[in-house]
Amino acid sequence: MSFPTEKSPQVLDATESPDIELSKETPGQSPGSVTARRQKWYEWFAPTDTPAERRLILKLDGLIIVFVFLAYWAKVLDSSATSTAYVSGMKEDLKLYGNQLNYLNTVYYVGFIVMQIPLTLLMTRCPVNYFLPAADLLWGVFTLAQYKVSTITQLYALRFFVGALGGFFFPAVQWYLGCWYKRSELSRRGAIFFIASQVGSMSSGYIQAGAYDRLNGRFGLEGWRWLYIICFACTVPIAFLGLCLLPSTPDKCNSRFLTSDEIILAQERMKSENREARQPFTWPGIIRILKGWRIWVLVAFAFFFSQADGVSSNSGLSLWLKAEGYSVGKIDTITTVSPAVTIIASVICAVLSDIYDAKASLIAITAVLNIFACVVLAIWNIPDGLKFFAFFLSGTADGIAAIIYAWANEICAHSAEERALVISAMNTIGNTFGAWIPLFVWKTVDAPRYLIGYNWTIALDVCMLLMLVVLHHFWVREQKLTRA
Structure with missing residues (x-):
């Protein structure tokens, strides 16, 4: 099944980019008209991107994509930590029997699902460059707190907040990427972000197994408790990295790494996409x-x-x-x-x-x-x-x-x-x-x-x-x- 593509070839002035080539005249086409060269699969920038746009895109990739990739990777570690902890001594230490593991997962998903829409909408009202890292930091704190639990009731409460603070991250980041990138750039950035979950799935087992083997009993802590400490240790530096790097949205941007001209350029790029600012x-x-x-x-x-x-x-x-x-x-x-x-x-x-x-x-x-x-x-x-x-x-x-x-x-x-x-x-x-x-x-x-x-x-x-x-x-x- 095939469908027509959603955009037509762009017609531009030949002086706008050195990558634009003259096309042969065709019936019905005015003499001297030009069309943009199609972007190659290995090219990171579109041929029509100006040098200023390319510098801006590279900055955005370094400021935004690096953070969201690392933050999502860390969250995948936690999503598997409880199951690993359960079979690594938590079941016996907390006397968990019957369906308690299922209940833990249920409580996590309740927080995950119930708070997704409210927290994503709340983020649109707040400075994103503070909201996302702050939520990430809180998520790390609640993750760390799980290493101190002594009853299943405490773990239920913590798992709810971990689910709530982690669950909205995926849709929030997708919305955030849409505030900065053009439609011809979004899929690749979204893919890099999504790949973090797959990298996390592939690496979590090795990280958790190594941590348990080397840290079990260290400082009097069971190995399963160390798993949560490690998740926290991975999250905190990433959260502070976000606080230092992330710009807000182009309409209300206050970034030490973006110049005023680059912010104006970002706003113009979004206007060309008919991407409206927050209301x-x-x-x-x-x-x-x-x-x-x-x-x-x-x-x-x-x-x-x-x-x-x-x-x-x-x-x-x-x-x-x-x-x-x-x-x-x-x-x-x-x-x-x-x-x-x-x-x-x-x-x-x-x-x-x-x-x-x-x-x-x-x-x-x-x-x-x-x-x-x-x-x-x-x-x-x-x-x-x-x-x-x-x-x-x-x-x-x-x-x-x-x-x-x-x-x-x-x-x-x-x-x-x-x-x-x-x-x-x-x-x-x-x-x-x-x-x-x-x-x-x-x-x-x-x-x-x-x-x-x-x-x-x-x-x-x-x-x-x-x-x-x-x-x-x-x-x-x-x-x-x-x-x-």
Whole structure:
């Protein structure tokens, strides 16, 4: 399935950039007209970017992308710390039995889900350069406090606040990136940010295992308590780095690293994208957002996307390898291929999206690949090589995350408040359903052949393709009305 790209070739003055080449005259084209050379896949800047723009973009990458990458990586460490701590002595020390681990995860997700939209909207009212690092620092403090707990009740309370302070980070950063970067730059930056979660997944096991082996019993502390101390130690320097580096938003920017000319240039760049500055929240404005098509279509689309990564997120590969008699070492090594595939897919999709503006086509291709992988796994009785290929191929499902949120930033460009509400609602709905649907679809008793889960994922991807047609229709129609 292919869709037309969302933008037409730019026609510019030949004196504006040395990278713009004269084109041959074609019928109906005025003599001497020129078109911009298309950006190459390996080029970081667009040919039309001026030297001043390139300096600004490099500064923004150093000030913003470095922080959000490191901060997201640290949060992934904590998301797995409790499960690791549980099997590393916390269960016995706190006398946790029955379903307490499930309850801990539930409390975490309650804070994670309930506070996503309110905190993301609150951030739009505050200086972002202080809000994000301060929330990160508080998240680190609540994470550290978990090493001192002596009862499960204390741990429940702390896990709620850890979930609340960490849960809004993803949609908040997506909104923040949309305040600074053009649509031809967003997907790559969003991909770098998203890749941090995959790097965190690949590195967390090694970090936590090494910490437990070397620190268990040190200074009279059990190894599982050291896990939380390490998470805190990773977070605090990153939070202070954010306080030192992050600029606010272009409309109210106070950065020691950006000149006044660069701030004006950033404002002009956002105006050229029709990306509006922040405005006060009003009830008529909220009602207008709720009456529009964007929030409903984008949130519905996000539901199908967020659940379609079930193959890679429900341990099907590791459980199959265990059933086949693979050693723990080989299982740990082989399962790192899936996040590596996600990283590669994210980079490829982001580059192609920014250069060719082919978001719809990339989403459609990824959905088809995931359908193929799930069909193969649903059949199950196939050669092992094909089964490995299907498991690894399913890692591409999350590769389109960056371009989906970049597209949401573009679609809602006219209102900073709508961008914040829509992006946070998209992420919230995915996490809300992701917290309980696996209990019915990805049942452990069905492992390693999750027949229901694979068929469920096929249905999700088919629905995502249908919603993609709906989303593309509304977006193209709105563009035509705007141009008219």
